[in-house]
Amino acid sequence: MSNLKTLYALLLAGVLASGLMSCNKKDGDSNDSYVYTTSTSSALVREFELQANAEVMAGLDSVFFTIDPERGLIYNADSLPVGTDVSALKVTVSFRSPVSKAVFSVLDEHNVSTEYTYTSSMSDALDFRHGVTLTVTSTDGLRVMAYNVKVNVHKTEPDSLVWPTGARRNLPGADDDNYAVGSTSMSGDQYWCLLHHQGGYTMSHAGSPAGPWSSTKLADDFAADATTLTASAGELFVLGTDGQLLTSTDGLTWTAVAGARWSAIIGNYETRLLGLATGSDGKTRFVEHPAREGYEPAEVAADFPVKRFSQLLTVGSDWAVAPQAILVGGLKADGTPSSATWAYDGQHWAKINSSQSLLPALEGPTLLSYYTHTLNTTNQRVSRRVSWLVMGGRRADGTLNTTTYVSNNQGITWARGTSSLSQSTEMPPFYCAQALVYEATLAQGAVQWQCPYIYLVGGLDSQGQLLNNIWQGVLPRMTFVPLN
Numbered sequence: 001m002s003n004l005k006t007l008y009a010l011l012l013a014g015v016l017a018s019g020l021m022s023c024n025k026k027d028g029d030s031n032d033s034y035v036y037t038t039s040t041s042s043a044l045v046r047e048f049e050l051q052a053n054a055e056v057m058a059g060l061d062s063v064f065f066t067i068d069p070e071r072g073l074i075y076n077a078d079s080l081p082v083g084t085d086v087s088a089l090k091v092t093v094s095f096r097s098p099v100s101k102a103v104f105s106v107l108d109e110h111n112v113s114t115e116y117t118y119t120s121s122m123s124d125a126l127d128f129r130h131g132v133t134l135t136v137t138s139t140d141g142l143r144v145m146a147y148n149v150k151v152n153v154h155k156t157e158p159d160s161l162v163w164p165t166g167a168r169r170n171l172p173g174a175d176d177d178n179y180a181v182g183s184t185s186m187s188g189d190q191y192w193c194l195l196h197h198q199g200g201y202t203m204s205h206a207g208s209p210a211g212p213w214s215s216t217k218l219a220d221d222f223a224a225d226a227t228t229l230t231a232s233a234g235e236l237f238v239l240g241t242d243g244q245l246l247t248s249t250d251g252l253t254w255t256a257v258a259g260a261r262w263s264a265i266i267g268n269y270e271t272r273l274l275g276l277a278t279g280s281d282g283k284t285r286f287v288e289h290p291a292r293e294g295y296e297p298a299e300v301a302a303d304f305p306v307k308r309f310s311q312l313l314t315v316g317s318d319w320a321v322a323p324q325a326i327l328v329g330g331l332k333a334d335g336t337p338s339s340a341t342w343a344y345d346g347q348h349w350a351k352i353n354s355s356q357s358l359l360p361a362l363e364g365p366t367l368l369s370y371y372t373h374t375l376n377t378t379n380q381r382v383s384r385r386v387s388w389l390v391m392g393g394r395r396a397d398g399t400l401n402t403t404t405y406v407s408n409n410q411g412i413t414w415a416r417g418t419s420s421l422s423q424s425t426e427m428p429p430f431y432c433a434q435a436l437v438y439e440a441t442l443a444q445g446a447v448q449w450q451c452p453y454i455y456l457v458g459g460l461d462s463q464g465q466l467l468n469n470i471w472q473g474v475l476p477r478m479t480f481v482p483l484n
Helices: 002-021
Strands: 023-025 034-036 045-050 066-068 073-075 091-095 099-107 113-117 132-138 144-150 179-187 190-197 200-206 214-217 224-232 235-240 244-248 255-261 264-269 272-278 284-289 313-315 324-328 341-344 349-351 366-376 381-391 405-407 434-444 447-457 470-473
Touching: 045 066, 045 144, 091 099, 179 235, 179 434, 190 224, 224 264, 224 272, 235 264, 255 284, 264 313, 264 324, 313 366, 324 366, 366 434, 366 447
Parallel strands: 073 144, 179 224
Antiparallel strands: 023 034, 045 091, 066 073, 099 113, 099 132, 132 144, 179 190, 190 200, 200 214, 224 235, 235 244, 244 255, 264 272, 272 284, 313 324, 324 341, 341 349, 366 381, 381 405, 434 447, 447 470
């Protein structure tokens, strides 16, 4: 009797489990409308691959395809290079379990469909330009799955830096042709721009370089070198026309820092402002504010730039005790431009570029930290890496540089970037421009991600006149939905 009860319980559990497993809700049906099937077979695709074809693309058979049975999609999330011919591609498909048939329906340019029955020995090439559907039927014929198969190809070069003219803006507060010089900086969550007009100074601020900006004319007695605007630890700094270091928390009211007359502001390092001061003995020394306890200003090296160097940018690393800050180029005390990369570790300055560096001597180069991408040709996967870019700058002969230089080792070596990283031909050549990198939030459906945009602000043209420009640049790949 006991054995009969056990057998009955097992049979009942099996019936219940079978009912639960074969109960599938139809799309669009109400919660109490179901289709019941006794099928235990599958029509699911396990893998989808393109077969190797070196004439189409090296590593074609390594392209990864995502299979999404819920949405009925098979697609390569990382698109193939621009111009890849997908009109005749052979495929290999595997399934979760044996199937009775799998049929590709291929549309042509006239929306006419041609069917190809898939087998492991199928030799037909498929045209993926106009639409392909794969329909799979289970061995018992009770399950049918339809997949929309897409072989995505980039429409634009994803790793070519683009500077759309439609995104160009005028400098904030530059509402006439009487502006002279200016600069921008970031303090806290605000971006600041100081412009010098014939009629005085205008300070503008915004939550992003794209604006909108709010502009205010400064008091008539304000006088400063507008190109020296810098932020440090939530404060704004600028050098007065007499070299006096001035500070402000709101960009409007400025006070002098006692005992600080500097010849140049280098930039911000952690909570300190770094600069240069030339003494009565004619020697230039490193200075800082606020000065560390026991700090003694050290004399700068003869080949250290004393003005018109790049912005000072800080680099963090897992193996360094303190962050490293770097700058490039600038004019040395003898008036000649520098090709060196100088680094600061919190205590000392050192020239770090190697003899293999190809960076030319430049006055007023623009330095920024951004990204470049590398392609693994084995699996066709693209990876992103932090890179340092130098743009613009004026050479010793007075000509302006339009080549972008790239460093992947924090300024030790520099190489000429590919043409895809060059500035737009729509942009005038420049030097002494500033670069801001701002991460905007992009969204597609429920997916959100951060996209870093470059903003090139101001700068001087070949005649030394201020350029009334804010250019926005981005690598198109950054605007794509990130791969999971």
